[in-house]
Amino acid sequence: MGIIAVLLSETIEFFRTVSIREFFGSATWAPMFEPRQFGIWPLVGGTFLITAGAGLIGIPGGLGVGLFLNEFAAPGVRAFIKPLLEILAGIPTVVYGYFALTVVTPTLQRVLPDTEVFNAASAAIVVGIMVLPMVASLCDDALRAVPRSVKEAGYALGATKCEVSLQVTVPAALSGIIASFILAISRAFGETMAVTLAAGSTPRLTLNPLQSIQTLTSYIVQVSTGDTPQGSIEYKSIFAVGMLLLVVTLLFNMLAYSLVKRFRSVYE
Amino acid sequence: MVNVGKDQATVFEPSAPYAIEVNDVNVSYGTSRAVLDVSLKIPEHTIVALIGPSGCGKSTLLRSMNRMNDFVSSAKVTGEILFRGSNIYADDADPVLLRRQIGMVFQKPNPFPTSIRKNITWGPGINGFQGDYNKLVESSLRRAALWDEVAGKLGESGLALSGGQQQRLCIARAIAMDPDVILMDEPCSALDPGSTLKIENLLLELKERFTIVIVTHNMQQARRVSDYTAFMYQGELVEFGPTDGVFETPKQELTRDYVSGRFG
Ligand SMILES: Nc1ncnc2c1ncn2[C@@H]1O[C@H](COP(=O)(O)OP(=O)(O)O)[C@@H](O)[C@H]1O
Ligand SMILES: [Mg+2]
Numbered sequence: 001m002g003i004i005a006v007l008l009s010e011t012i013e014f015f016r017t018v019s020i021r022e023f024f025g026s027a028t029w030a031p032m033f034e035p036r037q038f039g040i041w042p043l044v045g046g047t048f049l050i051t052a053g054a055g056l057i058g059i060p061g062g063l064g065v066g067l068f069l070n071e072f073a074a075p076g077v078r079a080f081i082k083p084l085l086e087i088l089a090g091i092p093t094v095v096y097g098y099f100a101l102t103v104v105t106p107t108l109q110r111v112l113p114d115t116e117v118f119n120a121a122s123a124a125i126v127v128g129i130m131v132l133p134m135v136a137s138l139c140d141d142a143l144r145a146v147p148r149s150v151k152e153a154g155y156a157l158g159a160t161k162c163e164v165s166l167q168v169t170v171p172a173a174l175s176g177i178i179a180s181f182i183l184a185i186s187r188a189f190g191e192t193m194a195v196t197l198a199a200g201s202t203p204r205l206t207l208n209p210l211q212s213i214q215t216l217t218s219y220i221v222q223v224s225t226g227d228t229p230q231g232s233i234e235y236k237s238i239f240a241v242g243m244l245l246l247v248v249t250l251l252f253n254m255l256a257y258s259l260v261k262r263f264r265s266v267y268e
Numbered sequence: 269m270v271n272v273g274k275d276q277a278t279v280f281e282p283s284a285p286y287a288i289e290v291n292d293v294n295v296s297y298g299t300s301r302a303v304l305d306v307s308l309k310i311p312e313h314t315i316v317a318l319i320g321p322s323g324c325g326k327s328t329l330l331r332s333m334n335r336m337n338d339f340v341s342s343a344k345v346t347g348e349i350l351f352r353g354s355n356i357y358a359d360d361a362d363p364v365l366l367r368r369q370i371g372m373v374f375q376k377p378n379p380f381p382t383s384i385r386k387n388i389t390w391g392p393g394i395n396g397f398q399g400d401y402n403k404l405v406e407s408s409l410r411r412a413a414l415w416d417e418v419a420g421k422l423g424e425s426g427l428a429l430s431g432g433q434q435q436r437l438c439i440a441r442a443i444a445m446d447p448d449v450i451l452m453d454e455p456c457s458a459l460d461p462g463s464t465l466k467i468e469n470l471l472l473e474l475k476e477r478f479t480i481v482i483v484t485h486n487m488q489q490a491r492r493v494s495d496y497t498a499f500m501y502q503g504e505l506v507e508f509g510p511t512d513g514v515f516e517t518p519k520q521e522l523t524r525d526y527v528s529g530r531f532g
Contacts, residue, residue, distance in 0.1 A: 149378040153438070156336065157391030157445060158368030167390070172381050 007246065010239035017233050023240065029203035029214075031223075031234045038237060040244065042203040046120065046213035050195055053124025053209060054131060054188035059181050061128070062135020066177075069136070070143040071165045082140070085133040093130065097197030100126040105198065114210050118200025121209035126198060127191050131184040138183070142176025143169055175263035182256035186249055192217040216241050278519040280509035282311040282496060286350075287449050287479035288333055293347035295328050295337065302328040304503040305347075310449075310496075315471060315480045317494035317511065319487060321532040325503040326483040327375075330451050333481065334370040335363040351449075368395055371442035373452040377434035379426030379441070384409075384418050387426045387437055388444045395445070404444055411477075412440035413470050432463025439470065443478075450474070452482040456489065468493050487527060491515055499523045 026039025
């Protein structure tokens with residue numbers, strides 16, 4: 001609660017100097033240079049690019065691995081992969097950042113020479129890989145909770161394995177699957193270290209993933225690790241950005257809760 | 269006497285045509301043998317009851333008739349089961365196609381967690397049914413004696429129905445595939461007497477159209493609904509014949525003890 005109070009009071013301080021209209025109305029984020037501009041959209045855009053890219057990789061990938069574990073993997077394979085997923089999910093995110101810089105980005109540059117040293121694509125890819133094990137593990141749990149008897153009903157109607165897993169098991173596990181997707185998105189949204197390392201810190205409103213961008217979180221890192229004097233307007237801006245992060249994350253959670261409630265199946 | 273042995277068993281041979289012929293079938297789970305050398309012929313358009321004490325292999329035998337045992341990795345079936353004259357365990361036999369023609373109703377009602385309508389249409393849908401789905405839903409539910417109770421709420425979840433209604437929905441779902449044979453594994457064991465009676469009456473109507481093999485631990489039920497009864501004990505088929513004969517003049521001592529309620 002104390003954190004929220006500080007966040008709130010600093011945010012109010014910030015909006016004494018910078019108007020809310022500028023914050024949400026301007027498309028330029030230039031807090032360090034004169035003339036200073038505090039339009040939040042480049043940071044939101046950068047965050048969106050990373051989140052969308054990571055989701056595009058982590059969600060289908062995770063669901064795929066979860067389905068494979070549940071329906072197709074031999075028990076021995078499963079017993080090996082499941083703990084592996086838990087270990088992967090526990091790797092510090094800074095390691096993913098280095099992986100992006102040393103492996104993903106050079107590879108991208110070889111394939112697409114336009115790729116900048118710091119770029120959104122590389123960050124999105126590693127964040128996607130980062131959330132994949134969590135999605136896989138949660139999807140696997142949700143799919144496993146579907147009773148055998150319901151799957152057997154599908155098989156007994158002359159359904160193939162694929163038809164049963166995609167049309168019977170997945171719908172019956174939908175609430176758990178959706179919850180894992182939303183968790184993945186909100187983790188990608190709030191991811192900090194890997195993104196700061198891989199995507200750089202160039203606030204820029206772009207949809208080109210080969211360019212450097214800045215996200216909400218990496219802006220906070222940039223300011224709080226730099227020599228920005230306390231009490232300055234840049235310093236206060238991180239609280240406004242933090243507030244926005246908090247509000248959006250809260251909205252995610254509410255959405256997750258209502259979706260999970262809506263699709264809650266009888267088996268959980 | 270525990271071991272009957274194939275040669276001592278009393279196995280009646282009904283007249284052809286047969287829906288299913290079981291020839292020297294053995295089923296084992298790993299090293300434990302659940303069905304031992306069973307042979308019997310199931311005539312078309314009859315109801316055949318499988319009875320016997322719990323654990324004697326009734327479900328295992330039933331599930332080998334539509335290859336549901338394929339999903340138990342330790343299960344191994346030898347011998348042959350003929351459906352429409354060809355061995356369903358032959359190398360080139362397709363278990364998916366087989367299950368479209370041999371439907372199954374399970375012990376515990378297991379409707380899909382979706383609407384009543386979708387419960388009926390899903391199976392025919394994945395199998396490329398081209399006809400009128402509304403008619404199919406109505407006729408299947410009518411044949412399962414459920415139409416009058418659900419006609420106004422086909423969009424509601426199948427799980428919102430009572431246990432007895434759910435089981436009739438599962439029967440309707442099997443009927444909608446228009447199979448030749450319907451296998452039922454203690455379909456009434458989870459139901460109240462009223463629902464059980466409804467389903468028993470239903471079975472008598474369904475046999476005009478389908479061949480039914482029903483596992484039951486309820487001997488009165490076997491007597492009321494079946495034309496032929498197979499009594500199994502410890503994996504072996506002890507006696508198979510017309511139901512009246514099996515219950516009134518059993519040839520085997522074990523059968524006599526069981527149907528008179530001396531064990532089980
Ligand atoms: N999936 C299985 N794995 C191992 N053993 C099983 C399995 N299913 C049944 N059995 C065993 O096979 C025997 C016959 O079981 P079952 O066919 O279910 O009998 P019933 O239906 O007559 O009660 C029992 O000894 C049971 O423990
Ligand atoms: Mg059984």
